[in-house]
Amino acid sequence: xxxxxxxxxxxxxxxxxxxxxxxxxxxxxxxxxxxxxxxxxxxxxxxxxxxxxxxxxxxxxxxxxxxxxxxxxxxxxxxxxxxxxxxxxxxxxxxxxxxxxxxxxxxxxxxxxxxxxxxxxxxxxxxxxxxxxxxxxxxxxxxxxxxxxxxxxxxxxxxxxxxxxxxxxxxxxxxxxxxxxxxxxxxxxxxxxxxxxxxxxxxxxxxxxxxxxxxxxxxxxxxxxxxxxxxxxxxxxxxxxxxxxxxxxxxxxxxxxxxxxxxxxxxxxxxxxxxxxxxxxxxxxxxxxxxxxxxxxxxxxxxxxxxxxxxxxxxxxxxxxxxxxxxxxxxxxxxxxxxxxxxxxxxxxxxxxxxxxxxxxxxx
Amino acid sequence: xxxxxxxxxxxxxxxxxxxxxxxxxxxxxxxxxxxxxxxxxxxxxxxxxxxxxxxxxxxxxxxxxxxxxxxxxxxxxxxxxxxxxxxxxxxxxxxxxxxxxxxxxxxxxxxxxxxxxxxxxxxxxxxxxxxxxxxxxxxxxxxxxxxxxxxxxxxxxxxxxxxxxxxxxxxxxxxxxxxxxxxxxxxxxxxxxxxxxxxxxxxxxxxxxxxxxxxxxxxxxxxxxxxxxxxxxxxxxxxxxxxxxxxxxxxxxxxxxxxxxxxxxxxxxxxxxxxxxxxxxxxxxxxxxxxxxxxxxxxxxxxxxxxxxxxxxxxxxxxxxxxxxxxxxxxxxxxxxxxxxxxxxxxxxxxxxxxxxxxxxxxxxxxxxxxxxxxxxxxxxxxxxxxxxxxxxxxxxxxxx
Numbered sequence: 021x022x023x024x025x026x027x028x029x030x031x032x033x034x035x036x037x038x039x040x041x042x043x044x045x046x047x048x049x050x051x052x053x054x055x056x057x058x059x060x061x062x063x064x065x066x067x068x069x070x071x072x073x074x075x076x077x078x079x080x081x082x083x084x085x086x087x088x089x090x091x092x093x094x095x096x097x098x099x100x101x102x103x104x105x106x107x108x109x110x111x112x113x114x115x116x117x118x119x120x121x122x123x124x125x126x127x128x129x130x131x132x133x134x135x136x137x138x139x140x141x142x143x144x145x146x147x148x149x150x151x152x153x154x155x156x157x158x159x160x161x162x163x164x165x166x167x168x169x170x171x172x173x174x175x176x177x178x179x180x181x182x183x184x185x186x187x188x189x190x191x192x193x194x195x196x197x198x199x200x201x202x203x204x205x206x207x208x209x210x211x212x213x214x215x216x217x218x219x220x221x222x223x224x225x226x227x228x229x230x231x232x233x234x235x236x237x238x239x240x241x242x243x244x245x246x247x248x249x250x251x252x253x254x255x256x257x258x259x260x261x262x263x264x265x266x267x268x269x270x271x272x273x274x275x276x277x278x279x280x281x282x283x284x285x286x287x288x289x290x291x292x293x294x295x296x297x298x299x300x301x302x303x304x305x306x307x308x309x310x311x312x313x314x315x316x317x318x319x320x321x322x323x324x325x326x327x328x329x330x331x332x333x334x335x336x337x338x339x340x341x342x343x344x345x346x347x348x349x350x351x352x353x354x355x356x357x358x359x360x361x362x363x364x365x366x367x368x369x370x371x372x373x374x375x376x377x378x379x380x381x382x383x384x
Numbered sequence: 385x386x387x388x389x390x391x392x393x394x395x396x397x398x399x400x401x402x403x404x405x406x407x408x409x410x411x412x413x414x415x416x417x418x419x420x421x422x423x424x425x426x427x428x429x430x431x432x433x434x435x436x437x438x439x440x441x442x443x444x445x446x447x448x449x450x451x452x453x454x455x456x457x458x459x460x461x462x463x464x465x466x467x468x469x470x471x472x473x474x475x476x477x478x479x480x481x482x483x484x485x486x487x488x489x490x491x492x493x494x495x496x497x498x499x500x501x502x503x504x505x506x507x508x509x510x511x512x513x514x515x516x517x518x519x520x521x522x523x524x525x526x527x528x529x530x531x532x533x534x535x536x537x538x539x540x541x542x543x544x545x546x547x548x549x550x551x552x553x554x555x556x557x558x559x560x561x562x563x564x565x566x567x568x569x570x571x572x573x574x575x576x577x578x579x580x581x582x583x584x585x586x587x588x589x590x591x592x593x594x595x596x597x598x599x600x601x602x603x604x605x606x607x608x609x610x611x612x613x614x615x616x617x618x619x620x621x622x623x624x625x626x627x628x629x630x631x632x633x634x635x636x637x638x639x640x641x642x643x644x645x646x647x648x649x650x651x652x653x654x655x656x657x658x659x660x661x662x663x664x665x666x667x668x669x670x671x672x673x674x675x676x677x678x679x680x681x682x683x684x685x686x687x688x689x690x691x692x693x694x695x696x697x698x699x700x701x702x703x704x705x706x707x708x709x710x711x712x713x714x715x716x717x718x719x720x721x722x723x724x725x726x727x728x729x730x731x732x733x734x735x736x737x738x739x740x741x742x743x744x745x746x747x748x749x750x751x752x753x754x755x756x757x758x759x760x761x762x763x764x765x766x767x768x769x770x771x772x773x774x775x776x777x778x779x780x781x782x783x784x785x
Binding site for chain 1: 645659662665666668669670672673674676677678679680681701704705756758759760762763764766767768769770771772773
């Protein structure tokens with residue numbers, strides 16, 4: 021399989037890159053971090069107008085009816101500029117999960133507002149983010165830290181019912197019984213606002229339980245892994261370009277530092293990791309789009325490579341910049357922090373290594 | 385080639401190998417001297433040539449398979465499942481013969497290519513010298529005009545399989561009065577010519593395939609020139625380009641990650657199976673992820689070569705990463721084995737023995753473009769970073785100190 025995106029899809033990506041390159045600048049990121057708003061509402065609104073929140077929602081529910089391949093490319097572009105908007109949780113995961121549901125009434129109710137940009141979704145799927153108990157149409161417990169939980173309209177979360185059965189529930193995050201707050205103050209990567217919440221007999225819709233819930237969660241985690249890999253890929257590529265550009269400007273001992281092998285070989289290693297990560301992310305995109313039997317394996321491979329590439333690229337970008345790289349004024353820190361956040365979000369490298377090995381051993 | 389064609393090709397190749405390969409591999413090779421093993425290898429190649437499996441992509445009129453790059457990849461993958469005596473012909477059919485196909489006349493091709501494809505003759509590649517390795521253009525071996533040909537004088541180094549070779553391709557200096565890259569010319573040469581002396585260089589371990597080759601007034605007809613006088617560097621680079629993409633198996637000739645997983649399942653760390661160790665798991669996962677990532681990068685490079693275009697320099701990362709990975713995985717395997725790692729299985733191939741796999745790793749990171757040269761290439765060609773400081777640039781070769 022030599023997978024590549026179509027010309028139309030590449031055009032979408034080019035357009036997204038130009039749009040985000042002009043609108044989502046580093047100054048805007050700094051403004052966002054200093055401001056009160058959890059996310060950049062005007063940028064989000066522009067993305068809504070471009071149809072990005074509708075992209076993977078069927079036309080019958082007010083969407084554009086495109087597939088996961090378009091999401092892969094948009095995720096890469098969002099990752100490249102670190103857009104401070106809840107695109108991943110709302111579109112990549114929220115809309116995806118809702119779209120998988122068998123009950124048409126649920127899809128009819130919840131997808132159109134997402135397509136129209138009127139509904140922001142937070143998603144809590146990984147274990148270890150707290151616990152929700154579900155019984156008789158209500159959920160209780162505590163969750164956090166969960167990205168965008170403080171700002172979301174809807175929450176989709178893992179829960180357990182009173183028999184201990186795994187289920188997936190949907191909650192109106194603004195309901196009076198939800199005590200939530202943004203985690204502010206000193207946090208890693210302030211561009212992705214995380215929230216915490218307590219739920220006391222909060223009305224909750226049961227989306228699925230038992231095997232069906234596990235199937236949906238497994239599928240959503242594969243989707244999360246592959247789309248996160250694209251986000252990481254965009255970030256890694258941005259770091260590599262930033263470091264390259266700086267190395268061509270900065271002089272030491274009478275020549276640009278990019279002419280020294282210490283820098284050339286460092287950046288060549290980064291480039292090599294990016295090529296590998298791109299190759300594996302594309303493999304993941306193909307598996308996602310074709311619902312291939314090897315989806316779980318492809319997801320793990322995409323994620324492992326992307327985490328490796330972004331981590332190396334972000335660290336070496338800062339290193340190439342030297343002292344200035346550690347300042348607020350230089351922009352290396354945005355990527356340095358995001359790389360670590362994405363490395364620990366939705367399963368760290370050891371988690372995905374275990375997933376991959378479980379598959380290898382099963383095949384043995 | 386459709387999916388069905390591919391499957392059919394795979395099925396018939398697999399069946400053919402299952403029938404034929406056992407008599408030439410594994411137990412059949414145990415206890416053989418190198419000469420006997422080479423003879424077995426020649427017979428294997430001859431048999432393959434009769435069934436279109438030797439030099440799969442080369443034209444049928446010369447004894448090749450007349451097939452596609454994809455068929456070659458499929459067959460080679462399957463063939464690698466057996467421990468066959470194919471190594472002697474890897475360079476011969478890998479670089480010199482394809483270069484001949486590009487540069488020699490029809491008459492020469494009809495005479496020289498079929499014996500090479502049938503394993504009756506072996507070709508070597510005479511590039512490096514004592515003072516010219518990564519900086520190939522610094523070579524000093526001279527060719528001076530003599531009648532309708534040239535006289536060759538000087539020394540080549542690290543020439544694999546020269547001791548068994550009938551022919552070689554060689555790059556030499558024909559004009560020392562111009563800058564170093566401009567004064568080189570490329571020939572093919574009869575290794576049995578008077579004045580050629582081959583000396584085997586013992587390696588750190590095992591049977592040695594590497595040699596130093598001395599040329600004392602060796603005559604080469606001008607008809608054996610490949611490319612223009614002074615155009616040798618370009619032809620040499622074309623040769624190396626093939627070499628960098630020629631890594632044909634995913635474990636670079638060493639132990640596969642599957643064999644490593646087997647080992648990690650049966651060895652223990654602190655009383656637990658090694659496979660339960662987080663670092664061991666990460667190593668396996670990273671190795672598998674790297675292998676998967678390299679697959680499509682390599683396929684893209686192969687497709688470019690098959691289409692007659694030059695693959696991007698990033699295609700060479702299979703060699704860069706694969707060799708380092710083989711060394712690392714083999715070393716960790718030896719860690720898991722503990723002191724048992726000192727015992728090497730007599731006659732075992734690097735695909736079977738962890739220590740053998742480790743001990744033969746270093747040249748893979750040096751030959752045909754060292755790790756450092758490949759990194760330079762990626763930095764300069766892909767990222768657009770400046771060339772290294774080159775004080776010899778533009779200076780006539782004979783004016784360099």
